[in-house]
Amino acid sequence: MKPAAFDYHAPTGLTEAVSLLAELGDDAKVIAGGQSLMPLLALRLAFVEHLVDLHRVEEMRGIDRRADSVWIGAGTTQATIERSADIAEAVPLLARATPLIGYFQVRNRGTIGGSLAHADAAAEYPAVALTLDAEVEAASPSGRRTIPAAEFFTGVWSTDLAEDEILTGVTFPLWRGRSGFAVEEFASRHRDFAFAGATVAVELDGDDRVRRCAIGLLGLGPTALRARAEEAELTGRHVTEITAEDVGQAAVSGLDSVPSDHNVPAEYRKRVGAAVVARAWHRAIQEASDA
Template sequence: MKPAPFDYHAPATIEEAVGLLAELGEDAKAIAGGQSLAPMLALRLAAFDHLVDLRRVAGLRGIERRDGSLWIGAGTTQAAIERSAEVAEAVPLLARATPLIGHFQIRNRGTIGGSIAHADAAAEYPAVALALDARLEACSPRGRRTIPATGFFTGLWSTDLADDELLTGITFPVAGGRRGFAVEEYARRHGDFAMAGAAVAIELDDGARIRRCGIGLFGLGPAALRATAAESAATGSAAADASPGEVGRAAMAELDSVPSDLHGSAAYRRRVGAEMVARAWQKALQEASDG
């Protein structure tokens, strides 16, 4: 099949892009790398009268240190993130999650902003943003605002962005001190969407107690989720007392709606999810303990 007919727009600036989205309303859709949206259009699972192509908007690309954090433009490709020594040093969890996204052809065109704004429940980047308390920058004709990752993902393929808002950048805290990071996922084949996965970030204090931890889950609900109850239970405990298996089981215990489909039942996904959390937790904790 081929996409339904649409009018094509190629703005050169962020202001021009958000102006088009505001003018055209719900009949318009922004497209970045197109690695998620284009197949949906081709299968006619989605149709829009207008597509606003963001590839020429230079202000959406780049990787920069800003005020002790790392800012990544929403239009930055996943391949650029994968190659970046700056990302590998400052935000290791993001660097480690990137090679798990599809295949290199996908990452050559796919963007970090496109993945996060698309909000696929099985995607890696939304879970990473949650685990790291990333801040998401949005722009509209009304101005700019910052949205915490914990309030950004609202449901299946839905976010807190308004119809005339554009995701322009993501800010991540820079890693430092006794911190560890790991991402684990289970997929039938490399490059397939994960049936269950976890992104974990752990910070230890000088007494080897858990000062902060973030557990982002993907493939285990209608959107990327954060295992807040499991995090709260582990925070403050000695690193040696935080059993990976118990953390994994606690993370699954707070899930309300785990998908069940031809790829696996909800019970199976819970078992796999608990194991993915446990593996990621153990690796992140070891890295943090090693300093």
């Protein structure tokens, strides 16, 4: 099938894009890489009167490494992030999650902003942003604002973005010291969306105690999730007192909105979720211990 007819707009600057979106109102939809929206339009599962394409807005692309953080423009492609030495060094969790996104053709077009705005619960970037306490930047006719990742994802394919806002960038704070990171996920086929996945970041002190940790969950709820209760339980404990299997079980034990369908029942997702959390925790602890 082909999309229903729509008017196409390609602004060359952020101010023009924001103005267009405000002018066109509810009849307009923003497109970045198009890897999520175009299939929906082609299958006529979604309809728009106006499509505002952001790929020419240069100020929404690029990677800026700062003293304590890394800023990434929303229009930066996943392939650019995958190839970035700065990202690999400064935000290892993001670097390791990126190759798991579809195939290289998808990553050549897909953008970090598009992935975050689409807010798929099984996608890697929302889980990474949540795990690392990233901050999302948005622009509208009334100005700019910053939204913590913990407040950005509000439900199934929904975010805190207002109708007249455009996601312009995302900032990832740096983890220093003895830190380790890991991403694990399980899917029926390589490169498919995962039934369940985990993103883990751990920092150890000089005595091998957990100074801080973050456990992200993907595919296990209506949005990406954090296992905050288990993180609090683990903080301050010595690594020898912790087993990866216990971490995995505890991380998923309190989940009550796990998706279920005829192929993947909720209980199976939870069992897989516990396993991938355990694997990710083990790998992250190993890396932090060796740092």
